[in-house]
Structure formats: C-alpha cells, structure tokens
Amino acid sequence: MTVWDRPEPPPPPVPLDRERIVAAAVALADEGGLTAVSLRKVAARLNAGPMRLYGHLSTKDELFDLMVDAVQAEILPDTQPGDWRETLRVVAHRTRRTVLRHEWLADLLGGRPTLGPNGLAVTETQLAALDGLADTDTVLRAVETVGAYVIGALRREVANLRAERATGLSKRDWQRAHGPHVTRMLATGRFPALARAVHDGTEVDAETSFTTGLDWVLDAVATRLPRPPA
Structure with missing residues (x-):
C-alpha cells in the first residue's frame, strides 16, 4: 500500500x-x-x-x-469590603448575580457546606468580617442567618423566572389572568389583611425586594453584636 x-x-x-x-x-x-x-x-x-x-x-x-x-469564584469580592455589614451585603449581592447567571446554582446551595477552595474562601470572607466582634457561636449564627435569607430569596426569584419561561406569562400577565379570581376571593371578606396588602401595598422589583429584606436581616444581626463602649 x-x-x-x-x-x-x-x-x-x-x-x-x-x-x-x-x-x-x-x-x-x-x-x-x-x-x-x-x-x-x-x-x-x-x-x-x-x-x-x-x-x-x-x-x-x-x-x-x-x-x-x-x-x-464569581462570588468572592475583588477586595475585602470595609466593615462586617458591607462585607455580608457585598457577598449577598454577588451571590445573587452569580445565581442569576447560573440558575442551577440555586438548586445546589443550602445543603452541606461546600468544601472546595472557593467555597471555603467565601465562608472565610464572611467569618473574618465578624471575627472579634462577638463570640464564635454568635458569629456563626449571624453568617448562617444571612445565608438562609439569601438562599431562600434567590430560590423564590429563580422559581418565578422558571415559571415565567414555562408558562410564557410575565408576572404582570399572570396577575391579570388570575385577577378576577383574587378579586372574588377578597370580596368575601374572609381575607382582610390580604386585601389591604393587595390594594395598598407597593409592588417592587426583585432586586429591591432582595435588598430590603437583606438590610432588615443585617439590622437584626447588628442587635446581636455587642455594642462598642461609649
């Protein structure tokens, strides 16, 4: 050949x-x-x-x-933020942006701690920001509490995005489609608190809702940290 x-x-x-x-x-x-x-x-x-x-x-x-x-690795801040509150806020918002880029991440967060180098570095960043401000157990509970809020809020946001894609209905379209049913149910008078929320509440976007809830959680954490001496 x-x-x-x-x-x-x-x-x-x-x-x-x-x-x-x-x-x-x-x-x-x-x-x-x-x-x-x-x-x-x-x-x-x-x-x-x-x-x-x-x-x-x-x-x-x-x-x-x-x-x-x-x-x-996308969650890690480029530089260490200033105080503990800013650090936890930055990590939370970077987590949200990362989850919105990789929606599947929402399904895998919240279980056992991730032990890879980037996951450990994220945890270290948060713990280090609170180190010395309270006893170790308080610091751990603070980071866990903020993390629980972030994961829950992001799972809800991702679930809504998936529902929009699955049904082809935007949030506004879904509300219009179900509006007559909700109106009839509220008219029964059985749900007065819900009726006030529907009629008087202000609707905000997902980012605003996330930010507001995060600030409230951080406010709660602050009450558990020893106050500096006067």
Missing part, C-alpha cells in the same frame, strides 16, 4: 483535565439546567469517551461539587 492509499492514523485522545470537565458541565447546566448534566453528556461535549472522565471524578455528585465551587 502506497503512502497515498494508507489512511491517516487516528488523532490522539482529546486532552482532559478537571478544569475542562467542569467548564463543560457548567456550560451544559447554564443551557439546560442540572438535568442536562451527566458524565455521558459532558464527555460528548468534550468529544471524549465517558470512561475517561472516571479518572478525574467518580460520581455526578462529585461533578456537582466541582461545578458549585467553580462558580463560587
């Missing part, structure tokens, strides 16, 4: 490392949510065989851990 007739040898395997695997998984999740992520799909995105991924991780849960830690 002449060289002209001889087939080219197969190309070498696609080089893989954990960073490329995680980047591919994050891209899949950004496009289709966590259900779009599997070791097989990640391997296909990388043009590699699924078995090659098992040299880098063992389970999909490990992959999710790596994905969470990768995007938590």
Whole structure:
C-alpha cells in the first residue's frame, strides 16, 4: 500500500483535565439546567469517551461539587469590603448575580457546606468580617442567618423566572389572568389583611425586594453584636 492509499492514523485522545470537565458541565447546566448534566453528556461535549472522565471524578455528585465551587469564584469580592455589614451585603449581592447567571446554582446551595477552595474562601470572607466582634457561636449564627435569607430569596426569584419561561406569562400577565379570581376571593371578606396588602401595598422589583429584606436581616444581626463602649 502506497503512502497515498494508507489512511491517516487516528488523532490522539482529546486532552482532559478537571478544569475542562467542569467548564463543560457548567456550560451544559447554564443551557439546560442540572438535568442536562451527566458524565455521558459532558464527555460528548468534550468529544471524549465517558470512561475517561472516571479518572478525574467518580460520581455526578462529585461533578456537582466541582461545578458549585467553580462558580463560587464569581462570588468572592475583588477586595475585602470595609466593615462586617458591607462585607455580608457585598457577598449577598454577588451571590445573587452569580445565581442569576447560573440558575442551577440555586438548586445546589443550602445543603452541606461546600468544601472546595472557593467555597471555603467565601465562608472565610464572611467569618473574618465578624471575627472579634462577638463570640464564635454568635458569629456563626449571624453568617448562617444571612445565608438562609439569601438562599431562600434567590430560590423564590429563580422559581418565578422558571415559571415565567414555562408558562410564557410575565408576572404582570399572570396577575391579570388570575385577577378576577383574587378579586372574588377578597370580596368575601374572609381575607382582610390580604386585601389591604393587595390594594395598598407597593409592588417592587426583585432586586429591591432582595435588598430590603437583606438590610432588615443585617439590622437584626447588628442587635446581636455587642455594642462598642461609649
């Protein structure tokens, strides 16, 4: 067989490392949510065989851990903010922006602590901001309380965004569609507090609602910190 007739040898395997695997998984999740992520799909995105991924991780849960830690790098402040309140506020707002870029993150936050380097750094940033201002247990409860608010608020916001996409109805459209039912129910007089809220309350956007609630939680935390001497 002449060289002209001889087939080219197969190309070498696609080089893989954990960073490329995680980047591919994050891209899949950004496009289709966590259900779009599997070791097989990640391997296909990388043009590699699924078995090659098992040299880098063992389970999909490990992959999710790596994905969470990768995007938590986006939460870390570029510089250490001034006082404890500003630090927790900055981390909270950066968490919100990160979740809105990677909606699947809302589904994975709130369980056991993430132990990757970026997750640990986020926690260290928050604890360090309060270090020395109160006893250790108070500091831990403060960070946990703010985190619980942030996660709950973001899950609700993401749920609303998903509902809008699933139904094709904006929040305003949904309110119009259900307005007649709500009006009839309020007219029964059984829900006077709710009626006052509906008729007299001010509707705000998601960011304003998040910011207001966060400030209230931080105010509550401040009451638990020892007051400086007069």
